[in-house]
Amino acid sequence: MSVDLELVQRVQAGDKKAFDVLIMKYQQRIIHVITGFVHDPVEALDVAQEAFIKAYRAIPNFRGDSAFYTWLYRIAINTSKNHLTSRARRPPAMDVDAMDATNFYDAPELKEFDTPESSLLSDELEAVIHQAIDDLPEDTATAIKLREFEGMSYEEIAQVMDCPIGTVRSRIFRAREAIDHKIKELTGEGE
Amino acid sequence: MTVNYNEQLSALVDGELRGEQLEHVLDLLKTDVQAQQQLQRYQHTSDVLNGFTAKLHPTNLSARLALALEDEPSYAVRSESKAKVLPFPSQLWKQVSGLAIAASVGALAVVGVMSQPENQLVSAPVQTAAYEVVNDVHPQLASGNRWTVSEPEVEERLNTYLVDHNEYAGASGVFSYARVVSYDAGQ
Numbered sequence: 039m040s041v042d043l044e045l046v047q048r049v050q051a052g053d054k055k056a057f058d059v060l061i062m063k064y065q066q067r068i069i070h071v072i073t074g075f076v077h078d079p080v081e082a083l084d085v086a087q088e089a090f091i092k093a094y095r096a097i098p099n100f101r102g103d104s105a106f107y108t109w110l111y112r113i114a115i116n117t118s119k120n121h122l123t124s125r126a127r128r129p130p131a132m133d134v135d136a137m138d139a140t141n142f143y144d145a146p147e148l149k150e151f152d153t154p155e156s157s158l159l160s161d162e163l164e165a166v167i168h169q170a171i172d173d174l175p176e177d178t179a180t181a182i183k184l185r186e187f188e189g190m191s192y193e194e195i196a197q198v199m200d201c202p203i204g205t206v207r208s209r210i211f212r213a214r215e216a217i218d219h220k221i222k223e224l225t226g227e228g229e
Numbered sequence: 230m231t232v233n234y235n236e237q238l239s240a241l242v243d244g245e246l247r248g249e250q251l252e253h254v255l256d257l258l259k260t261d262v263q264a265q266q267q268l269q270r271y272q273h274t275s276d277v278l279n280g281f282t283a284k285l286h287p288t289n290l291s292a293r294l295a296l297a298l299e300d301e302p303s304y305a306v307r308s309e310s311k312a313k314v315l316p317f318p319s320q321l322w323k324q325v326s327g328l329a330i331a332a333s334v335g336a337l338a339v340v341g342v343m344s345q346p347e348n349q350l351v352s353a354p355v356q357t358a359a360y361e362v363v364n365d366v367h368p369q370l371a372s373g374n375r376w377t378v379s380e381p382e383v384e385e386r387l388n389t390y391l392v393d394h395n396e397y398a399g400a401s402g403v404f405s406y407a408r409v410v411s412y413d414a415g416q
Contacts, residue, residue, distance in 0.1 A: 041244040044251065052303040055259045058295065062269055063242070065290045066276040083290060090294050091301070098304050160277075167277055185243060186278040192245045211239040214271050221274070 042106040049097050057094055064107060065090075068114045075118035089117040162224060170220040174213055181206055182213035235267055242271045 042063075048056035069086050076082045093113050100109060171179055177199065184190045184198060192210075196203045221227075237254045240246045246254060257264050269291070 041241065041246060041251065045255075048255065050304050053255075054298065054301070054303050056255060057298065058265075058291070059241070059255065059258060059268070061291055061294050062265075062272055065294075066273070066281040069290065070281045083293070086290055087293055087297060090290075091297055094298060094301055164277055167274060186275060192240075192243065207240055207245065208236060210243065211236040214239050214242075214274060215235070217274050218270055221270070 040105075043102050046097060046100055046102070046106055049094070050100075057097070060106070060110075061090055064110060067107070068110065071111060071114050072118050075115075075122060081121070085118055085121045086114070088121070089114040092117060163221065166220050166224050167217050170217040171213065174216055178209045178213045178216075181209035182217075185210050234264060238264065238268045239271050241268065242275050 042060065045056045045060050049060075065086065068089060069082060072082050072085050072089070073079075076085050089110070093110050096113070100106070171182060174182070180199060181195055184195045185192075190198070192203045192206045195206045199206065234254065234257060237246055237250055241251070241254055254264075258268065
């Protein structure tokens with residue numbers, strides 16, 4: 039059983055906090071999708087909030103026929119379209135197929151929030167993260183790259199790197215800790 | 230919060246946490262703000278690496294949703310009532326009775342097919358059979374049943390009815406069902 043499905047079942051059994059983890063996991067992707075329809079940042083956040091609330095209300099009916107993200111993605115798209123309709127604006131003609139939702143990264147038809155400050159922070163953040171990965175020991179860098187860029191599972195990475203799954207897990211964790219340390223330096227949150 | 234927990238949070242971001250460890254981490258996340266923030270940081274890094282560049286701080290939405298969802302009900306009660314609707318014994322009985330009905334219908338169908346004469350779907354043999362039935366009147370049936378046909382003209386007409394019916398049914402692909410032709414002796 040996937041972690042998402044386990045979280046959904048917890049929500050269905052009355053554990054509202056499990057839904058917070060799902061929000062945390064998918065909020066950026068959902069905002070990214072919604073901004074393809076709603077370009078105003080404040081409106082987009084409102085629509086994202088509405089989409090998550092709709093998902094929470096509908097979650098008792100989620101049976102796991104599709105991946106949770108695909109299901110959530112559909113709700114986000116419908117909520118965006120309804121929002122545009124209610125504002126008497128035309129929804130974009132081009133949609134992204136729900137089946138591609140899990141691989142939905144840099145679709146050109148999507149625009150992002152683009153204020154100069156946010157762009158600068160975002161660009162810096164990306165640069166710091168990539169620099170942090172370059173500074174990692176080779177095996178740690180390889181593990182995080184295979185995970186984040188290739189989307190491999192721990193088991194697949196263990197096969198590629200010929201090491202136990204536990205080692206993969208700790209290498210990825212060490213990579214994230216190193217990246218996190220660099221981000222804290224950038225944002226002034228360092229200890 | 231220990232390093233071990235941080236490693237588990239990292240695995241949670243990747244969807245690689247299972248069983249007891251997942252239970253523990255989810256329980257920790259209910260109360261431990263530091264764990265929640267750390268999970269958010271790991272997730273944020275992952276999102277950036279996957280192209281979901283963070284131009285809005287992710288806590289904006291999380292915090293808003295946490296407030297908005299406070300008014301929403303939890304689904305525990307609904308789940309319990311669902312469990313009461315179909316308790317195990319009644320579900321079992323439903324399955325067993327459904328199976329019994331299906332088996333009975335199946336058995337009837339098999340018996341029905343087996344009891345059909347072999348030549349019923351072929352027109353020529355049926356024709357022969359019809360002649361035989363009508364012409365060969367059994368002595369024990371001759372006493373007071375409908376196949377007691379004394380007039381050759383009536384017998385011939387009944388015979389013709391059966392033959393015509395079987396020929397027509399066989400040629401048109403319709404199942405030939407007639408086995409007996411009767412008549413009212415008074416007419």
